[in-house]
Amino acid sequence: MNNFVYHAPTKVIFGVGAENKVGKELAEANFKKVLVLYGKGSVKASGLLDRVIKSLKDSGIEYVEMGGVEANPKVSFVREAIKVAQKNDVELVLAVGGGSVIDAAKAVGLALSHNIDPWEMIEKRIHPTKRVPTAAVLTIASAGSEMSHSCVLTDEDSKLKRSVNSDYLRPYFAFENPEYTIGVDKYQTACGIVDTMMHTLERYFTTDINSDLTDSIAEALLISVKNAGKKVMANPNDYDSRATLMWASSLSHNGLTGVGKSHYFPVHKLEHDISGLYDVAHGAGMAVVFPAWAKYVYKYDVNRFARFANKVWKVELDLNNLKWTAKEGIKAMKNYFKEIGMPTTMGELGVKRADYATLAKMTTSGGTREVRSYIPLGEKEIIDIFNIATE
Amino acid sequence: MNNFVYHAPTKVIFGVGAENKVGKELAEANFKKVLVLYGKGSVKASGLLDRVIKSLKDSGIEYVEMGGVEANPKVSFVREAIKVAQKNDVELVLAVGGGSVIDAAKAVGLALSHNIDPWEMIEKRIHPTKRVPTAAVLTIASAGSEMSHSCVLTDEDSKLKRSVNSDYLRPYFAFENPEYTIGVDKYQTACGIVDTMMHTLERYFTTDINSDLTDSIAEALLISVKNAGKKVMANPNDYDSRATLMWASSLSHNGLTGVGKSHYFPVHKLEHDISGLYDVAHGAGMAVVFPAWAKYVYKYDVNRFARFANKVWKVELDLNNLKWTAKEGIKAMKNYFKEIGMPTTMGELGVKRADYATLAKMTTSGGTREVRSYIPLGEKEIIDIFNIATE
Numbered sequence: 125m126n127n128f129v130y131h132a133p134t135k136v137i138f139g140v141g142a143e144n145k146v147g148k149e150l151a152e153a154n155f156k157k158v159l160v161l162y163g164k165g166s167v168k169a170s171g172l173l174d175r176v177i178k179s180l181k182d183s184g185i186e187y188v189e190m191g192g193v194e195a196n197p198k199v200s201f202v203r204e205a206i207k208v209a210q211k212n213d214v215e216l217v218l219a220v221g222g223g224s225v226i227d228a229a230k231a232v233g234l235a236l237s238h239n240i241d242p243w244e245m246i247e248k249r250i251h252p253t254k255r256v257p258t259a260a261v262l263t264i265a266s267a268g269s270e271m272s273h274s275c276v277l278t279d280e281d282s283k284l285k286r287s288v289n290s291d292y293l294r295p296y297f298a299f300e301n302p303e304y305t306i307g308v309d310k311y312q313t314a315c316g317i318v319d320t321m322m323h324t325l326e327r328y329f330t331t332d333i334n335s336d337l338t339d340s341i342a343e344a345l346l347i348s349v350k351n352a353g354k355k356v357m358a359n360p361n362d363y364d365s366r367a368t369l370m371w372a373s374s375l376s377h378n379g380l381t382g383v384g385k386s387h388y389f390p391v392h393k394l395e396h397d398i399s400g401l402y403d404v405a406h407g408a409g410m411a412v413v414f415p416a417w418a419k420y421v422y423k424y425d426v427n428r429f430a431r432f433a434n435k436v437w438k439v440e441l442d443l444n445n446l447k448w449t450a451k452e453g454i455k456a457m458k459n460y461f462k463e464i465g466m467p468t469t470m471g472e473l474g475v476k477r478a479d480y481a482t483l484a485k486m487t488t489s490g491g492t493r494e495v496r497s498y499i500p501l502g503e504k505e506i507i508d509i510f511n512i513a514t515e
Numbered sequence: 516m517n518n519f520v521y522h523a524p525t526k527v528i529f530g531v532g533a534e535n536k537v538g539k540e541l542a543e544a545n546f547k548k549v550l551v552l553y554g555k556g557s558v559k560a561s562g563l564l565d566r567v568i569k570s571l572k573d574s575g576i577e578y579v580e581m582g583g584v585e586a587n588p589k590v591s592f593v594r595e596a597i598k599v600a601q602k603n604d605v606e607l608v609l610a611v612g613g614g615s616v617i618d619a620a621k622a623v624g625l626a627l628s629h630n631i632d633p634w635e636m637i638e639k640r641i642h643p644t645k646r647v648p649t650a651a652v653l654t655i656a657s658a659g660s661e662m663s664h665s666c667v668l669t670d671e672d673s674k675l676k677r678s679v680n681s682d683y684l685r686p687y688f689a690f691e692n693p694e695y696t697i698g699v700d701k702y703q704t705a706c707g708i709v710d711t712m713m714h715t716l717e718r719y720f721t722t723d724i725n726s727d728l729t730d731s732i733a734e735a736l737l738i739s740v741k742n743a744g745k746k747v748m749a750n751p752n753d754y755d756s757r758a759t760l761m762w763a764s765s766l767s768h769n770g771l772t773g774v775g776k777s778h779y780f781p782v783h784k785l786e787h788d789i790s791g792l793y794d795v796a797h798g799a800g801m802a803v804v805f806p807a808w809a810k811y812v813y814k815y816d817v818n819r820f821a822r823f824a825n826k827v828w829k830v831e832l833d834l835n836n837l838k839w840t841a842k843e844g845i846k847a848m849k850n851y852f853k854e855i856g857m858p859t860t861m862g863e864l865g866v867k868r869a870d871y872a873t874l875a876k877m878t879t880s881g882g883t884r885e886v887r888s889y890i891p892l893g894e895k896e897i898i899d900i901f902n903i904a905t906e
Contacts, residue, residue, distance in 0.1 A: 125758040127532070129526065129528055131527065138520070138521065139517065141518070302516075335755075336742070337766075341736065343735065344731035347731060348731045364516055364727075367516040
């Protein structure tokens with residue numbers, strides 16, 4: 125096992141009624157004024173925003189609110205929100221929504237605590253040096269941002285989607301009531317299932333193999349998500365399966381499933397520029413690119429891909445032909461994505477072949493940015509992977 | 516899944532050289548003066564204490580040190596340590612050792628932060644109301660106290676062993692270098708393996724069944740510990756397996772494997788008074804009592820015990836006779852404990868039949884304390900379980 129630091133201090137308040145505890149928890153932690161961020165208004169329609177605000181009022185916490193965070197949150201919005209936050213002297217940014225809202229909140233929090241433009245921070249690779257005060261009331265099981273060390277932003281001008289990672293970015297609190305995910309439609313639910321799996325899979329497929337406990341926990345999570353995903357597709361009202369998906373989204377990106385292992389996330393890098401250029405849902409993009417990446421690299425660690433096939437997808441372990449087992453596992457994963465309604469080809473995603481070279485150039489920053497994987501992925505390799513994803 | 520709060524904010528610094536980072540981490544968190552607690556001197560012999568103290572000095576942190584914590588830490592020692600801590604105005608108690616040293620540190624920390632006698636706190640069931648400043652440099656994979664919400668003390672006069680549980684009791688830092696566990700002898704290593712398994716098993720066997728993700732992670736941990744335990748018994752120098760056991764000890768008691776489930780710990784309650792009266796190692800006591808408890812209660816949830824048998828011990832799932840599968844699983848667990856050198860009968864543990872009634876009376880506080888399990892365990896039931904453990 126590699127040396128590691130594990131620090132996931134987010135306090136998770138999980139279950140029915142979690143949203144009513146927001147005010148009490150923030151008050152106990154001495155926050156007196158907060159900025160409430162949300163997206164396009166579904167949290168108004170569901171009544172969630174009202175409940176959160178009532179909870180804040182009941183605990184004597186002042187607030188300003190600001191809606192309008194888009195999927196793949198944009199730097200321009202974040203800059204507006206920073207102005208509102210600074211003008212009102214807020215001490216914490218409370219996201220009510222999914223990963224995009226939480227990431228926007230983290231970016232605003234960066235500005236509050238470090239007095240810096242978040243995109244400048246990302247571009248200059250400046251790392252946070254203190255905790256960024258955020259909290260999340262989660263409405264979709266997907267990004268895992270509610271416990272993660274990550275914040276992803278998109279710059280509209282360059283179409284670049286980039287991330288900053290630091291333990292200081294983990295929210296102080298995550299309020300997770302699975303009831304609010306019951307209304308999420310099948311497509312977005314499936315995107316979330318893929319996204320959750322991906323955060324663990326990117327950690328699972330590395331060259332580090334001396335981490336059995338981490339890998340076993342990863343497999344347990346993947347199997348549990350796979351089964352809960354099927355149950356939710358058949359019955360969207362299944363509370364326990366919704367709860368499984370929600371808690372899994374948090375665990376899958378809080379570091380647990382990658383402890384003692386390398387942290388490269390090659391497929392996220394490939395997908396980020398697709399969703400930057402085309403504004404597709406991240407989970408859908410990953411459902412297309414990940415199996416293609418796996419087909420491209422599995423030969424560099426057949427045993428690992430065979431283990432994955434056997435443990436997670438219940439493919440027979442053919443010790444005379446582990447390559448067969450490995451490939452069957454990748455097929456089974458792709459079939460699962462199809463089964464839950466995800467695209468699995470670039471065409472279904474709407475990505476044009478003519479853009480592959482542009483995308484590869486974006487992802488490698490024209491050859492200057494290294495995409496580490498089993499082998500380094502340069503422009504040629506990325507185009508090869510996109511070609512596999514075409515079929 | 517039941518509603519839950521999950522809050523495990525301990526920062527874990529894991530791997531080779533972790534002990535050299537103590538000073539830097541404590542200094543960054545603004546601690547200026549600490550009490551260093553340790554046990555009977557093995558940390559001096561190994562050179563660990565010197566390295567920790569050098570690390571403190573290098574970061575300009577003042578310290579006082581105090582050795583002599585015994586296994587099953589005694590209230591009288593804790594009271595002496597509190598005097599030393601208060602006289603020297605220390606801000607944090609740094610345990611260098613295993614679960615007993617960490618629990619002693621937590622008890623001293625309780626006094627520092629709450630100005631109260633820890634045993635009085637336990638007896639009057641007063642719960643902590645703020646964080647208790649402790650950190651741990653861990654030397655044995657076992658108790659999980661380095662991330663846990665629990666502190667267990669023994670009162671020499673009454674021979675009672677009792678615990679206080681609160682999220683505020685989780686240490687600020689855990690420094691875990693598996694190299695220091697390589698010198699732990701086979702018996703203590705085996706006690707640690709059992710102890711680690713038990714923290715998950717007590718959470719696994721409850722009447723809550725709608726928690727597949729938690730249960731799957733629990734099984735993954737148990738299997739990984741089972742395998743790493745065998746490898747360490749065959750080769751005590753196996754670093755990766757030692758690392759697995761160490762990290763598993765932290766995860767097994769930090770709450771993760773019980774998320775969304777009830778928290779009764781009936782077998783711990785039975786064992787605590789055995790190790791209070793006889794001063795046996797907790798893990799050894801659990802290896803005797805747990806299989807007997809399982810034989811006594813499995814009939815109240817045959818499916819769960821069959822799942823355990825099949826998943827963890829690879830017993831065939833006989834759908835025509837799940838009771839058989841369940842019982843074979845309990846046998847397999849008991850055989851595993853034997854294989855790693857643990858006692859599995861009261862006789863081997865040195866507990867006299869004549870004391871069963873006394874022990875049952877202690878555990879139930881003469882009938883006034885409820886021991887919840889699949890069925891309530893009163894004096895009669897506890898004696899029945901001890902009788903099963905006799906064979």
